[in-house]
Amino acid sequence: MQVSSISVAHDPKAAQEVYWEHLWDLVVILTQKEMKSRYKNSALGYVWSVANPLLFAVIYYIVFGQIMKVPIENYALFLMAGLMPWHWLANSLSAAPNIFLANATLIKKVRFPRHVLVVSYVLNEGIHFVLSIPVIMGFLLLNGMSPSWNWLAGIPLLLVAEFLIVYGIAVTLASLNLFFRDLERLSALLVTVLFFLTPITYASAMAPAQYRSLLYANPVAPLIESWRELFLHGQFSWLWIGACYLSALGTLLVGSVVYWRMSPKFAEVI
Amino acid sequence: MTAICFEHVSKWYPRYQSLSYGIKSSLLHLPQTLRSLKRERIRVLEDVSFQITKGEIVGLIGPNGAGKSTTLALMAGVVEAEAGQVMVGSRVSPLLELGAGFHFDLTGAENILLHGVLLGLTRREVVSKMKAIIAFSELEGAIDQPLRTYSSGMIARLGFSIACHLEPEILLIDEILSVGDLAFQLKCNAKIDEFKRQQVTMVLVSHSMPHVQRLCDRVIWLEKGRIIAEGNPAEILKEYDKATQLRHAVDRSSAA
Numbered sequence: 429m430q431v432s433s434i435s436v437a438h439d440p441k442a443a444q445e446v447y448w449e450h451l452w453d454l455v456v457i458l459t460q461k462e463m464k465s466r467y468k469n470s471a472l473g474y475v476w477s478v479a480n481p482l483l484f485a486v487i488y489y490i491v492f493g494q495i496m497k498v499p500i501e502n503y504a505l506f507l508m509a510g511l512m513p514w515h516w517l518a519n520s521l522s523a524a525p526n527i528f529l530a531n532a533t534l535i536k537k538v539r540f541p542r543h544v545l546v547v548s549y550v551l552n553e554g555i556h557f558v559l560s561i562p563v564i565m566g567f568l569l570l571n572g573m574s575p576s577w578n579w580l581a582g583i584p585l586l587l588v589a590e591f592l593i594v595y596g597i598a599v600t601l602a603s604l605n606l607f608f609r610d611l612e613r614l615s616a617l618l619v620t621v622l623f624f625l626t627p628i629t630y631a632s633a634m635a636p637a638q639y640r641s642l643l644y645a646n647p648v649a650p651l652i653e654s655w656r657e658l659f660l661h662g663q664f665s666w667l668w669i670g671a672c673y674l675s676a677l678g679t680l681l682v683g684s685v686v687y688w689r690m691s692p693k694f695a696e697v698i
Numbered sequence: 699m700t701a702i703c704f705e706h707v708s709k710w711y712p713r714y715q716s717l718s719y720g721i722k723s724s725l726l727h728l729p730q731t732l733r734s735l736k737r738e739r740i741r742v743l744e745d746v747s748f749q750i751t752k753g754e755i756v757g758l759i760g761p762n763g764a765g766k767s768t769t770l771a772l773m774a775g776v777v778e779a780e781a782g783q784v785m786v787g788s789r790v791s792p793l794l795e796l797g798a799g800f801h802f803d804l805t806g807a808e809n810i811l812l813h814g815v816l817l818g819l820t821r822r823e824v825v826s827k828m829k830a831i832i833a834f835s836e837l838e839g840a841i842d843q844p845l846r847t848y849s850s851g852m853i854a855r856l857g858f859s860i861a862c863h864l865e866p867e868i869l870l871i872d873e874i875l876s877v878g879d880l881a882f883q884l885k886c887n888a889k890i891d892e893f894k895r896q897q898v899t900m901v902l903v904s905h906s907m908p909h910v911q912r913l914c915d916r917v918i919w920l921e922k923g924r925i926i927a928e929g930n931p932a933e934i935l936k937e938y939d940k941a942t943q944l945r946h947a948v949d950r951s952s953a954a
Contacts, residue, residue: 457821461801461808533799537792
Protein backbone atom coordinates (compact mmCIF):
# COMPACT_ATOMS: atom_id res chain seq x y z
CA MET A 429 0.00 0.00 0.00
CA GLN A 430 1.29 3.40 -0.92
CA VAL A 431 1.84 5.53 2.14
CA SER A 432 0.51 9.03 1.79
CA SER A 433 2.81 11.97 2.10
CA ILE A 434 0.92 13.59 4.98
CA SER A 435 1.40 10.78 7.41
CA VAL A 436 4.95 10.11 6.33
CA ALA A 437 6.06 13.71 6.64
CA HIS A 438 7.68 13.63 10.05
CA ASP A 439 10.18 16.24 9.05
CA PRO A 440 8.48 19.54 9.96
CA LYS A 441 9.66 21.36 6.87
CA ALA A 442 8.21 18.76 4.53
CA ALA A 443 4.99 18.76 6.55
CA GLN A 444 4.83 22.51 6.19
CA GLU A 445 5.26 22.22 2.44
CA VAL A 446 2.48 19.66 2.16
CA TYR A 447 0.27 21.92 4.29
CA TRP A 448 0.76 24.88 1.97
CA GLU A 449 0.39 22.76 -1.12
CA HIS A 450 -2.89 21.43 0.21
CA LEU A 451 -4.14 24.91 1.14
CA TRP A 452 -3.28 26.16 -2.32
CA ASP A 453 -5.02 23.17 -3.94
CA LEU A 454 -8.10 23.81 -1.83
CA VAL A 455 -8.29 27.42 -2.98
CA VAL A 456 -7.72 26.50 -6.63
CA ILE A 457 -10.24 23.66 -6.67
CA LEU A 458 -12.92 25.62 -4.83
CA THR A 459 -12.44 28.64 -7.09
CA GLN A 460 -12.73 26.42 -10.15
CA LYS A 461 -15.86 24.93 -8.66
CA GLU A 462 -17.40 28.38 -8.25
CA MET A 463 -16.53 29.36 -11.82
CA LYS A 464 -17.77 26.14 -13.34
CA SER A 465 -20.98 25.93 -11.39
CA ARG A 466 -21.83 29.49 -12.26
CA TYR A 467 -21.44 28.98 -15.97
CA LYS A 468 -22.54 25.40 -16.44
CA ASN A 469 -26.15 26.29 -17.07
CA SER A 470 -25.87 29.65 -18.73
CA ALA A 471 -25.39 30.13 -22.43
CA LEU A 472 -23.94 33.63 -22.17
CA GLY A 473 -21.52 32.85 -19.34
CA TYR A 474 -18.80 35.47 -19.26
CA VAL A 475 -21.01 38.08 -20.94
CA TRP A 476 -23.18 38.23 -17.83
CA SER A 477 -20.40 39.25 -15.52
CA VAL A 478 -19.51 42.17 -17.79
CA ALA A 479 -23.06 43.03 -18.80
CA ASN A 480 -24.16 43.59 -15.22
CA PRO A 481 -21.89 46.55 -14.35
CA LEU A 482 -22.30 47.87 -17.89
CA LEU A 483 -26.05 47.97 -17.50
CA PHE A 484 -25.70 49.92 -14.28
CA ALA A 485 -23.26 52.28 -15.99
CA VAL A 486 -25.88 52.98 -18.65
CA ILE A 487 -28.60 53.59 -16.06
CA TYR A 488 -26.47 55.93 -13.96
CA TYR A 489 -25.28 57.68 -17.12
CA ILE A 490 -28.85 58.44 -18.07
CA VAL A 491 -29.99 59.43 -14.57
CA PHE A 492 -26.99 61.33 -13.28
CA GLY A 493 -25.30 62.33 -16.53
CA GLN A 494 -28.20 63.24 -18.79
CA ILE A 495 -31.02 64.12 -16.39
CA MET A 496 -29.18 65.58 -13.42
CA LYS A 497 -26.25 66.74 -15.53
CA VAL A 498 -23.32 65.95 -13.27
CA PRO A 499 -20.46 68.19 -14.45
CA ILE A 500 -17.89 65.48 -15.15
CA GLU A 501 -16.42 65.01 -18.56
CA ASN A 502 -16.41 61.57 -20.10
CA TYR A 503 -18.99 60.63 -17.51
CA ALA A 504 -19.77 57.23 -19.07
CA LEU A 505 -16.13 56.18 -18.80
CA PHE A 506 -15.88 57.70 -15.35
CA LEU A 507 -18.80 55.53 -14.22
CA MET A 508 -17.43 52.33 -15.75
CA ALA A 509 -14.00 52.77 -14.23
CA GLY A 510 -15.61 52.92 -10.79
CA LEU A 511 -18.39 50.42 -11.27
CA MET A 512 -16.29 47.48 -12.48
CA PRO A 513 -14.16 47.25 -9.32
CA TRP A 514 -17.22 48.13 -7.24
CA HIS A 515 -19.11 45.13 -8.54
CA TRP A 516 -16.38 42.79 -7.37
CA LEU A 517 -16.83 44.15 -3.88
CA ALA A 518 -20.61 44.40 -3.99
CA ASN A 519 -21.17 40.91 -5.39
CA SER A 520 -18.85 39.37 -2.84
CA LEU A 521 -20.36 41.20 0.10
CA SER A 522 -23.95 40.46 -0.81
CA ALA A 523 -23.14 36.77 -1.13
CA ALA A 524 -20.83 36.68 1.89
CA PRO A 525 -23.41 35.93 4.64
CA ASN A 526 -24.37 32.76 2.80
CA ILE A 527 -20.94 31.36 2.07
CA PHE A 528 -20.64 29.19 5.19
CA LEU A 529 -24.35 28.43 5.36
CA ALA A 530 -24.31 27.07 1.83
CA ASN A 531 -21.64 24.56 2.88
CA ALA A 532 -23.31 23.48 6.09
CA THR A 533 -23.01 19.71 5.63
CA LEU A 534 -19.33 19.99 4.86
CA ILE A 535 -18.59 22.21 7.84
CA LYS A 536 -20.44 19.83 10.14
CA LYS A 537 -18.53 16.77 9.06
CA VAL A 538 -15.11 17.64 7.72
CA ARG A 539 -12.24 19.45 9.29
CA PHE A 540 -10.67 21.82 6.82
CA PRO A 541 -9.73 25.49 6.96
CA ARG A 542 -13.13 27.05 6.49
CA HIS A 543 -11.90 30.45 5.44
CA VAL A 544 -10.81 29.00 2.09
CA LEU A 545 -14.49 29.01 1.17
CA VAL A 546 -14.51 32.80 1.51
CA VAL A 547 -11.12 33.17 -0.17
CA SER A 548 -12.26 31.27 -3.22
CA TYR A 549 -15.56 33.09 -3.45
CA VAL A 550 -13.86 36.49 -3.39
CA LEU A 551 -11.19 35.27 -5.84
CA ASN A 552 -13.87 34.07 -8.21
CA GLU A 553 -15.51 37.49 -8.25
CA GLY A 554 -12.05 39.03 -8.64
CA ILE A 555 -11.35 36.93 -11.72
CA HIS A 556 -14.52 38.24 -13.27
CA PHE A 557 -13.36 41.75 -12.59
CA VAL A 558 -9.98 41.06 -14.19
CA LEU A 559 -11.77 39.68 -17.21
CA SER A 560 -13.69 42.92 -17.51
CA ILE A 561 -10.55 45.08 -17.68
CA PRO A 562 -10.24 44.53 -21.48
CA VAL A 563 -13.74 45.97 -21.79
CA ILE A 564 -12.61 49.13 -20.01
CA MET A 565 -9.62 49.24 -22.36
CA GLY A 566 -11.91 48.95 -25.34
CA PHE A 567 -14.03 51.87 -24.17
CA LEU A 568 -10.93 53.96 -23.51
CA LEU A 569 -9.72 53.33 -27.05
CA LEU A 570 -13.16 54.20 -28.44
CA ASN A 571 -12.87 57.54 -26.68
CA GLY A 572 -9.46 58.22 -28.16
CA MET A 573 -7.63 57.49 -24.90
CA SER A 574 -5.18 54.69 -24.31
CA PRO A 575 -4.08 52.49 -21.43
CA SER A 576 -0.93 53.54 -19.65
CA TRP A 577 2.22 51.62 -18.76
CA ASN A 578 1.46 52.52 -15.17
CA TRP A 579 -1.27 49.89 -15.31
CA LEU A 580 1.37 47.19 -15.14
CA ALA A 581 2.32 48.23 -11.62
CA GLY A 582 -0.97 49.77 -10.53
CA ILE A 583 -3.34 46.94 -11.40
CA PRO A 584 -1.55 44.22 -9.39
CA LEU A 585 -1.13 46.56 -6.44
CA LEU A 586 -4.80 47.46 -6.39
CA LEU A 587 -5.95 43.91 -7.09
CA VAL A 588 -4.17 42.69 -3.97
CA ALA A 589 -5.49 45.60 -1.92
CA GLU A 590 -9.06 45.07 -3.06
CA PHE A 591 -8.85 41.33 -2.49
CA LEU A 592 -7.67 41.88 1.10
CA ILE A 593 -10.32 44.51 1.85
CA VAL A 594 -13.15 42.45 0.40
CA TYR A 595 -11.93 39.25 2.05
CA GLY A 596 -11.71 40.98 5.43
CA ILE A 597 -15.27 42.25 5.29
CA ALA A 598 -16.64 39.07 3.70
CA VAL A 599 -15.15 36.71 6.28
CA THR A 600 -16.58 38.90 9.04
CA LEU A 601 -20.06 38.82 7.53
CA ALA A 602 -19.90 35.10 6.74
CA SER A 603 -18.86 34.21 10.30
CA LEU A 604 -21.25 36.53 12.11
CA ASN A 605 -24.19 35.46 10.01
CA LEU A 606 -24.03 31.95 11.47
CA PHE A 607 -24.80 33.44 14.86
CA PHE A 608 -27.06 36.30 13.82
CA ARG A 609 -29.01 35.17 10.83
CA ASP A 610 -30.58 38.52 10.06
CA LEU A 611 -27.19 39.87 9.08
CA GLU A 612 -28.06 38.69 5.61
CA ARG A 613 -30.65 41.42 5.20
CA LEU A 614 -28.45 43.96 6.92
CA SER A 615 -25.56 43.34 4.59
CA ALA A 616 -27.73 43.92 1.52
CA LEU A 617 -28.55 47.29 3.06
CA LEU A 618 -24.94 47.88 3.92
CA VAL A 619 -23.90 47.40 0.31
CA THR A 620 -26.48 49.92 -0.89
CA VAL A 621 -25.47 52.49 1.70
CA LEU A 622 -21.81 51.93 0.95
CA PHE A 623 -22.47 52.46 -2.73
CA PHE A 624 -23.71 55.98 -2.17
CA LEU A 625 -21.03 56.78 0.39
CA THR A 626 -18.35 55.76 -2.08
CA PRO A 627 -17.35 58.15 -4.83
CA ILE A 628 -18.56 56.09 -7.78
CA THR A 629 -21.22 58.24 -9.37
CA TYR A 630 -19.42 61.38 -8.24
CA ALA A 631 -15.86 62.45 -7.48
CA SER A 632 -14.80 62.94 -3.88
CA ALA A 633 -13.55 66.42 -4.79
CA MET A 634 -17.18 67.41 -5.43
CA ALA A 635 -18.24 66.74 -1.85
CA PRO A 636 -18.57 69.78 0.43
CA ALA A 637 -15.74 70.08 2.93
CA GLN A 638 -17.80 69.04 5.95
CA TYR A 639 -18.74 65.72 4.29
CA ARG A 640 -15.32 64.93 2.97
CA SER A 641 -14.01 63.52 6.22
CA LEU A 642 -16.97 61.14 6.17
CA LEU A 643 -15.87 59.95 2.76
CA TYR A 644 -12.37 59.34 4.01
CA ALA A 645 -13.69 57.24 6.88
CA ASN A 646 -15.06 54.86 4.28
CA PRO A 647 -12.53 52.04 3.81
CA VAL A 648 -13.64 51.53 0.23
CA ALA A 649 -13.40 55.14 -0.99
CA PRO A 650 -9.61 55.33 -1.58
CA LEU A 651 -9.77 52.02 -3.41
CA ILE A 652 -12.40 53.05 -5.95
CA GLU A 653 -10.81 56.45 -6.47
CA SER A 654 -7.46 54.81 -7.06
CA TRP A 655 -8.88 52.42 -9.63
CA ARG A 656 -10.54 55.26 -11.47
CA GLU A 657 -7.43 57.43 -11.49
CA LEU A 658 -5.48 54.49 -12.83
CA PHE A 659 -7.95 53.58 -15.56
CA LEU A 660 -8.77 57.10 -16.72
CA HIS A 661 -5.51 58.95 -16.26
CA GLY A 662 -2.96 56.19 -15.90
CA GLN A 663 -1.87 57.59 -12.55
CA PHE A 664 -1.64 56.30 -9.06
CA SER A 665 -0.50 58.09 -5.95
CA TRP A 666 1.41 56.24 -3.29
CA LEU A 667 -0.57 58.11 -0.68
CA TRP A 668 -3.84 56.61 -1.97
CA ILE A 669 -2.31 53.18 -2.35
CA GLY A 670 -1.09 53.48 1.23
CA ALA A 671 -4.62 54.39 2.30
CA CYS A 672 -5.94 51.30 0.49
CA TYR A 673 -3.51 49.02 2.28
CA LEU A 674 -4.26 50.68 5.58
CA SER A 675 -7.94 49.91 5.20
CA ALA A 676 -7.04 46.41 4.03
CA LEU A 677 -5.11 45.98 7.26
CA GLY A 678 -8.11 47.21 9.24
CA THR A 679 -10.70 44.94 7.65
CA LEU A 680 -8.32 41.97 7.73
CA LEU A 681 -7.70 42.51 11.42
CA VAL A 682 -11.40 42.63 12.23
CA GLY A 683 -12.09 39.68 9.95
CA SER A 684 -9.34 37.54 11.43
CA VAL A 685 -10.33 38.22 15.02
CA VAL A 686 -13.98 37.42 14.34
CA TYR A 687 -13.07 34.31 12.36
CA TRP A 688 -10.62 32.88 14.88
CA ARG A 689 -12.98 33.53 17.75
CA MET A 690 -15.98 31.99 16.08
CA SER A 691 -14.74 29.26 13.76
CA PRO A 692 -14.41 26.59 16.49
CA LYS A 693 -18.17 26.94 17.05
CA PHE A 694 -19.21 26.88 13.40
CA ALA A 695 -20.11 23.19 13.33
CA GLU A 696 -22.34 23.62 16.38
CA VAL A 697 -24.48 26.48 15.20
CA ILE A 698 -24.76 25.87 11.50
CA MET B 699 -1.28 1.46 20.18
CA THR B 700 -4.14 3.78 21.03
CA ALA B 701 -5.81 5.39 18.05
CA ILE B 702 -8.51 7.36 19.83
CA CYS B 703 -8.70 8.28 23.48
CA PHE B 704 -11.49 10.16 25.27
CA GLU B 705 -10.77 11.23 28.83
CA HIS B 706 -13.68 12.55 30.88
CA VAL B 707 -15.05 14.34 27.86
CA SER B 708 -18.06 16.58 28.29
CA LYS B 709 -19.72 18.52 25.58
CA TRP B 710 -22.57 20.92 25.86
CA TYR B 711 -24.16 23.24 23.41
CA PRO B 712 -25.51 26.61 24.44
CA ARG B 713 -28.99 27.30 23.18
CA TYR B 714 -27.93 29.38 20.24
CA GLN B 715 -31.58 29.65 19.28
CA SER B 716 -31.82 32.63 21.60
CA LEU B 717 -29.37 34.32 19.25
CA SER B 718 -31.16 33.43 16.07
CA TYR B 719 -34.13 35.50 17.16
CA GLY B 720 -32.05 38.25 15.66
CA ILE B 721 -29.61 40.97 16.43
CA LYS B 722 -32.24 43.40 17.57
CA SER B 723 -33.74 41.31 20.33
CA SER B 724 -30.36 39.94 21.45
CA LEU B 725 -29.00 43.46 21.78
CA LEU B 726 -32.11 44.93 23.37
CA HIS B 727 -32.14 42.17 25.93
CA LEU B 728 -28.39 41.75 26.15
CA PRO B 729 -28.22 40.75 29.83
CA GLN B 730 -30.94 38.15 29.39
CA THR B 731 -29.30 36.85 26.25
CA LEU B 732 -25.95 36.40 27.93
CA ARG B 733 -27.53 34.77 30.94
CA SER B 734 -29.54 32.39 28.81
CA LEU B 735 -26.42 31.45 26.86
CA LYS B 736 -24.77 30.51 30.11
CA ARG B 737 -27.66 28.80 31.77
CA GLU B 738 -29.55 27.07 29.04
CA ARG B 739 -26.97 24.61 28.00
CA ILE B 740 -27.82 21.27 26.56
CA ARG B 741 -25.57 18.51 27.74
CA VAL B 742 -24.75 16.23 24.91
CA LEU B 743 -21.92 14.24 26.42
CA GLU B 744 -21.13 13.91 30.06
CA ASP B 745 -17.90 12.55 31.41
CA VAL B 746 -17.31 10.08 28.63
CA SER B 747 -14.09 8.08 28.69
CA PHE B 748 -12.97 5.28 26.43
CA GLN B 749 -10.04 4.12 24.39
CA ILE B 750 -9.94 2.62 20.95
CA THR B 751 -6.84 0.76 19.87
CA LYS B 752 -5.43 0.82 16.39
CA GLY B 753 -7.16 -1.59 14.04
CA GLU B 754 -10.23 -1.97 16.19
CA ILE B 755 -13.76 -1.61 14.84
CA VAL B 756 -16.04 0.00 17.37
CA GLY B 757 -19.76 0.50 17.04
CA LEU B 758 -21.61 3.33 18.74
CA ILE B 759 -25.22 2.50 19.49
CA GLY B 760 -27.99 4.24 21.36
CA PRO B 761 -31.31 5.98 20.78
CA ASN B 762 -31.60 9.26 18.90
CA GLY B 763 -30.03 12.13 20.77
CA ALA B 764 -27.67 9.91 22.75
CA GLY B 765 -24.61 11.83 21.56
CA LYS B 766 -23.33 9.41 18.93
CA SER B 767 -22.94 11.95 16.19
CA THR B 768 -21.38 14.44 18.57
CA THR B 769 -18.83 11.80 19.52
CA LEU B 770 -17.98 11.36 15.85
CA ALA B 771 -17.79 15.13 15.39
CA LEU B 772 -15.32 15.33 18.27
CA MET B 773 -13.22 12.59 16.69
CA ALA B 774 -13.31 14.33 13.33
CA GLY B 775 -12.18 17.53 15.04
CA VAL B 776 -15.04 19.69 13.83
CA VAL B 777 -16.22 20.57 17.34
CA GLU B 778 -14.25 21.03 20.55
CA ALA B 779 -14.97 19.51 23.93
CA GLU B 780 -15.82 21.83 26.84
CA ALA B 781 -14.14 19.59 29.36
CA GLY B 782 -11.85 16.62 29.22
CA GLN B 783 -9.46 15.58 26.54
CA VAL B 784 -9.91 14.10 23.11
CA MET B 785 -6.86 12.55 21.54
CA VAL B 786 -7.07 11.27 18.02
CA GLY B 787 -4.06 9.59 16.47
CA SER B 788 -3.68 10.44 12.86
CA ARG B 789 -5.36 10.87 9.55
CA VAL B 790 -9.08 10.74 10.20
CA SER B 791 -11.52 10.60 7.38
CA PRO B 792 -15.24 10.78 7.77
CA LEU B 793 -17.45 8.86 5.40
CA LEU B 794 -19.96 11.51 4.50
CA GLU B 795 -23.65 11.00 4.20
CA LEU B 796 -25.20 10.81 0.79
CA GLY B 797 -24.07 13.62 -1.46
CA ALA B 798 -22.67 15.85 1.28
CA GLY B 799 -19.78 17.86 -0.08
CA PHE B 800 -20.65 17.06 -3.64
CA HIS B 801 -21.57 19.63 -6.19
CA PHE B 802 -24.33 18.65 -8.51
CA ASP B 803 -23.37 20.78 -11.49
CA LEU B 804 -19.89 19.31 -11.64
CA THR B 805 -19.09 16.01 -13.30
CA GLY B 806 -18.25 12.86 -11.36
CA ALA B 807 -14.55 13.27 -12.04
CA GLU B 808 -14.56 16.92 -10.95
CA ASN B 809 -16.37 15.92 -7.80
CA ILE B 810 -13.72 13.31 -7.01
CA LEU B 811 -11.10 16.04 -7.17
CA LEU B 812 -13.16 18.47 -5.08
CA HIS B 813 -14.06 15.86 -2.49
CA GLY B 814 -10.58 14.42 -2.20
CA VAL B 815 -8.99 17.81 -1.66
CA LEU B 816 -11.65 18.79 0.87
CA LEU B 817 -10.95 15.61 2.79
CA GLY B 818 -7.28 16.45 3.06
CA LEU B 819 -5.42 15.13 0.04
CA THR B 820 -3.37 17.30 -2.24
CA ARG B 821 -4.43 17.60 -5.85
CA ARG B 822 -1.50 15.46 -7.01
CA GLU B 823 -2.51 12.65 -4.66
CA VAL B 824 -6.11 12.69 -5.87
CA VAL B 825 -5.08 12.72 -9.51
CA SER B 826 -2.81 9.73 -8.95
CA LYS B 827 -5.73 7.80 -7.45
CA MET B 828 -8.36 8.97 -9.89
CA LYS B 829 -8.31 5.82 -12.03
CA ALA B 830 -8.62 3.50 -9.07
CA ILE B 831 -11.50 5.52 -7.60
CA ILE B 832 -13.44 5.49 -10.85
CA ALA B 833 -12.81 1.78 -11.35
CA PHE B 834 -13.96 0.90 -7.84
CA SER B 835 -17.13 2.96 -8.18
CA GLU B 836 -17.95 1.20 -11.49
CA LEU B 837 -19.05 4.54 -12.91
CA GLU B 838 -16.73 4.67 -15.94
CA GLY B 839 -19.61 5.37 -18.30
CA ALA B 840 -21.03 8.29 -16.36
CA ILE B 841 -17.95 9.88 -14.87
CA ASP B 842 -17.97 12.86 -17.25
CA GLN B 843 -21.65 13.54 -16.75
CA PRO B 844 -22.84 16.13 -14.25
CA LEU B 845 -23.71 14.68 -10.88
CA ARG B 846 -27.33 15.77 -11.09
CA THR B 847 -27.90 13.05 -13.68
CA TYR B 848 -26.79 10.37 -11.18
CA SER B 849 -29.13 8.19 -9.19
CA SER B 850 -28.73 8.26 -5.41
CA GLY B 851 -27.15 4.81 -5.54
CA MET B 852 -24.54 6.06 -7.98
CA ILE B 853 -23.73 9.05 -5.77
CA ALA B 854 -23.34 6.77 -2.77
CA ARG B 855 -20.99 4.54 -4.75
CA LEU B 856 -18.88 7.51 -5.74
CA GLY B 857 -18.73 8.75 -2.15
CA PHE B 858 -17.77 5.39 -0.72
CA SER B 859 -15.21 4.87 -3.43
CA ILE B 860 -13.51 8.19 -2.68
CA ALA B 861 -13.46 7.52 1.06
CA CYS B 862 -11.90 4.11 0.47
CA HIS B 863 -9.04 5.55 -1.50
CA LEU B 864 -8.09 8.24 0.98
CA GLU B 865 -5.97 5.69 2.81
CA PRO B 866 -7.46 6.71 6.12
CA GLU B 867 -5.98 5.51 9.35
CA ILE B 868 -9.21 6.17 11.16
CA LEU B 869 -12.48 5.89 9.31
CA LEU B 870 -15.65 7.39 10.76
CA ILE B 871 -18.81 5.87 9.38
CA ASP B 872 -22.12 7.52 10.19
CA GLU B 873 -25.02 5.31 9.18
CA ILE B 874 -24.42 5.11 5.48
CA LEU B 875 -23.39 1.59 4.67
CA SER B 876 -26.84 0.50 3.64
CA VAL B 877 -26.68 2.22 0.28
CA GLY B 878 -26.30 0.99 -3.24
CA ASP B 879 -27.54 -2.26 -4.67
CA LEU B 880 -26.76 -5.66 -3.25
CA ALA B 881 -23.68 -6.19 -5.41
CA PHE B 882 -22.18 -2.89 -4.30
CA GLN B 883 -22.98 -3.61 -0.66
CA LEU B 884 -21.06 -6.84 -0.92
CA LYS B 885 -18.18 -4.88 -2.40
CA CYS B 886 -18.35 -2.39 0.49
CA ASN B 887 -18.28 -5.20 2.99
CA ALA B 888 -15.29 -6.73 1.24
CA LYS B 889 -13.52 -3.37 1.36
CA ILE B 890 -14.24 -3.02 5.05
CA ASP B 891 -12.80 -6.47 5.68
CA GLU B 892 -9.74 -5.39 3.73
CA PHE B 893 -9.44 -2.26 5.88
CA LYS B 894 -9.69 -4.46 8.91
CA ARG B 895 -6.77 -6.56 7.72
CA GLN B 896 -4.82 -3.36 7.08
CA GLN B 897 -5.35 -2.31 10.69
CA VAL B 898 -7.52 0.69 9.86
CA THR B 899 -9.40 1.84 12.92
CA MET B 900 -13.11 2.25 12.30
CA VAL B 901 -15.84 3.87 14.32
CA LEU B 902 -19.32 3.11 13.16
CA VAL B 903 -22.62 4.67 14.13
CA SER B 904 -25.54 2.55 13.15
CA HIS B 905 -29.06 1.63 14.02
CA SER B 906 -28.75 -1.57 12.06
CA MET B 907 -27.96 -4.16 14.70
CA PRO B 908 -27.03 -6.97 12.29
CA HIS B 909 -24.51 -4.63 10.76
CA VAL B 910 -22.98 -3.76 14.11
CA GLN B 911 -22.94 -7.39 15.13
CA ARG B 912 -21.22 -8.50 11.96
CA LEU B 913 -18.57 -5.77 11.78
CA CYS B 914 -17.66 -4.61 15.24
CA ASP B 915 -15.09 -5.92 17.67
CA ARG B 916 -16.59 -3.86 20.45
CA VAL B 917 -19.71 -1.84 21.07
CA ILE B 918 -20.20 1.32 23.13
CA TRP B 919 -23.75 1.97 24.22
CA LEU B 920 -24.53 5.64 24.76
CA GLU B 921 -27.64 7.10 26.25
CA LYS B 922 -28.31 10.74 27.14
CA GLY B 923 -24.64 11.53 26.77
CA ARG B 924 -23.35 8.83 29.08
CA ILE B 925 -21.85 5.46 28.48
CA ILE B 926 -24.29 2.82 29.66
CA ALA B 927 -22.18 -0.17 28.78
CA GLU B 928 -19.38 -1.25 26.55
CA GLY B 929 -17.89 -4.54 25.50
CA ASN B 930 -18.55 -7.61 23.43
CA PRO B 931 -21.10 -6.87 20.65
CA ALA B 932 -23.25 -9.96 21.21
CA GLU B 933 -23.74 -9.25 24.93
CA ILE B 934 -24.22 -5.51 24.67
CA LEU B 935 -26.63 -5.81 21.77
CA LYS B 936 -28.70 -8.30 23.71
CA GLU B 937 -28.91 -5.92 26.68
CA TYR B 938 -29.64 -2.99 24.41
CA ASP B 939 -32.38 -4.89 22.65
CA LYS B 940 -33.93 -5.83 25.97
CA ALA B 941 -33.84 -2.23 27.23
CA THR B 942 -35.40 -0.93 24.03
CA GLN B 943 -38.20 -3.51 24.13
CA LEU B 944 -38.84 -2.65 27.75
CA ARG B 945 -39.03 1.04 27.07
CA HIS B 946 -41.37 0.42 24.19
CA ALA B 947 -43.61 -1.66 26.43
CA VAL B 948 -43.62 1.02 29.13
CA ASP B 949 -44.41 3.71 26.58
CA ARG B 950 -47.28 1.66 25.25
CA SER B 951 -48.77 0.93 28.62
CA SER B 952 -48.49 4.54 29.75
CA ALA B 953 -50.11 5.67 26.51
CA ALA B 954 -53.01 3.27 26.98
